[in-house]
Amino acid sequence: MRLIVFFDLPMVTKAEKKAYVQFRRFLLNDGYDMIQWSIYGRILNGVDAEKKHLARLAESLPPEGSVRCMSVTEKQYAGIRLLVGMTLFQEKKIPPNQMLLF
Secondary structure: EEEEEEEEEEOOOHHHHHHHHHHHHHHHHOOOOOEEEEEEEEEOHHHHHHHHHHHHHOEEEEOOOOOOOOEEEEHHOOOOOOOOOOHHHHOOOOOHHHHHOO
């Protein structure tokens, strides 16, 4: 399962820029990978982990802007089609025998 976070935050004033940077740092420190600009995702280990990370996100929300979340299964996520651009390192497929379990 993956949790995908989409956000659109204002960056006009100095305080808004600071809130954007703090939210982005929170996502990176919490294990999210950047999929695209303002779209981050992380692998979850079931519904309990989803609830935990949604609560953590709710605690770290910036005061203004739009933040949305979507949970998808690995099969649904694997169905993403890249139309333009190159795949990122973390998106490259690896054989099941090379997967690491934490």
